[in-house]
Amino acid sequence: MSSIHNLDLNLIRVFDAVMEERGASRAAARLGLTQSAVSHALSKLRRLLGDELFVRGPDRMHPTPRAEELAGPIRAALRQIEAAFQGGDFDPGTAETRFVIATSDYVTGTMLPALVRHLAREAPGVGFWIRPFNDLNLVEELDRGTLHLVIGAFGRAPARFVLEPLTVGANVWVMRTGHPATREPFLIDSLARYPHLDILIAGRGAMTAGGTIDQEGLERAYVSSNPMQLEGLLSERGLTRTVGATVSHILAVPPLVAATDLIAFVPRQLALQFRDQGLVFREPPYESPPLRMAMLSHRMMGAHPSVAWLRAQIMAVLHEDTASR
Template sequence: MFAMNWGAFDLNLLIVFDAVMQERSVTRAGSRIGLSQPAMSHALNRLRHMLKDELFVRTPEGMVPTPRAEMLAQPLRNALSEMQLAFEPATFAPATSDRSFALAVNNYAAVVLAPPLVAAVSAAAPAVRLDLRPSGTLDVLERLDRGDLDLTLGNMESSGERFAMAPLLEDQFVMVMRRGHPASRGKPSAAAFAALPHLEISSSREDTGFIDRWLGEFGLERRVTLRAPYFPPRRSLSNPIWSRLSPAGSLRSSCATIRCSSASRHMIRRAYKRSWCGTAGWTAILPIAGCATSSCRS
């Protein structure tokens, strides 16, 4: 242990440290905070000398933090965020804000929530920019902790006290199949549902999704015969394939008898962040037509 001389400590070095920690590149970190590469290297050397640690090691994959840097990263990120909030206005003025908000969204949120969200933000905050990122390829909670994300939309488990969480809507499970599919003749059991060939929409092979986790509680596993990273638009399907789905060009939906909690869509953000968009327009999500409410229970 050593005694830090805080009177001689340059707090700007913490901004340099945080930028390198997030970017894992001295050049990109410098561009982010407006410093040249020589200035960044000089600042890092000063910080290394003061903390008696290498902090970052240059590798072909980028600047890799040392254990000491990993230990410092989150407390310093929190401290910098609190300092930023202390000097920002207490209220958020959407009409005049030109902030950029980074949102992690899954496929469902991108298809269902993004259009009304963009419309609401455009009306209330015309200069605000939205940066939507696929949540399946990210460690969302870690990115929220690091400040890379402002919020995320999707199916969320308990996120702990350090995050604020707000429900947006509840939706129902339905089965979607071609017209005339054998499963459309009746309501399948959970086992019959799992045995059917499934299309899985997932942007990450590691993320099996809440449906698979729920089926696993009953010792069941889906038979996934096709996996895709996103929902394909109708026009991307060839006419012969689309015509086989339905003569009218639409998919058939059927309510399953599977008893489950309805899928709850949430918005989650860092608890200490105050500047974020409101939820105007997000609740205008209608349930799927023709699906009996008894198919799922809340």
């Protein structure tokens, strides 16, 4: 680039959106532009930088090494510019912004509806982009500022992140109404008798014996029946378990369990939500730690007035929802 005076800030916004969305049409929808406007902006950037930046593939656009090199500094610069223009105050009644939250479909289906209803009244100009965190590197995304918050089940977290407890709930074994396991005491032996439906919502990192995956120092629960614990319990009795299926979305569990003899280990709240759709549940026949949901944010980004306000709203809405149940 010959001079900073040749640079239109909107080109940088387009670059950042294409880098994150990996597609011109998705970037256009995110920015409220036409696809042709995004393509035109990319052409300008390519000429200014003397690099192709993105190469079109069968289903997405792939960044060049030069684009990968630019992505971090550009994201950080945009974050600083946004913070400078927002200033030190945040007025939810007049704010027009969008928060990016990474979470599971379980949280999206059980916790977020009350929050979205509440904020539609309190902050009508605020929007959300709910990103599924199955394949996200949460540490990298939080460090880059491409996520405002993450909601999930975590163990330890690096010191540069803030981990705030949200809810605590039990887990249960769920099965269809009329399942053979409902006609007998639900014991550890029962877990070897019927096929399991495992839920694996985190696919990166090294799995630990504690039922978590380590992702660059962030311990993240993978929300399944904790096979290491179960296999240990069954092995002591000379038994093994059978995995009938594995899914990546917890909301896929109710219809699968309702139509088969599969049994699954899920949060009690989910089992209660779907019990009128042909499901029953049983308490685990062994000591099982509760599911602890928490909110994760970066100490720097999470302290911004807008994000601090959002964190407070989430806390208040969950407290109100828990009190009403």
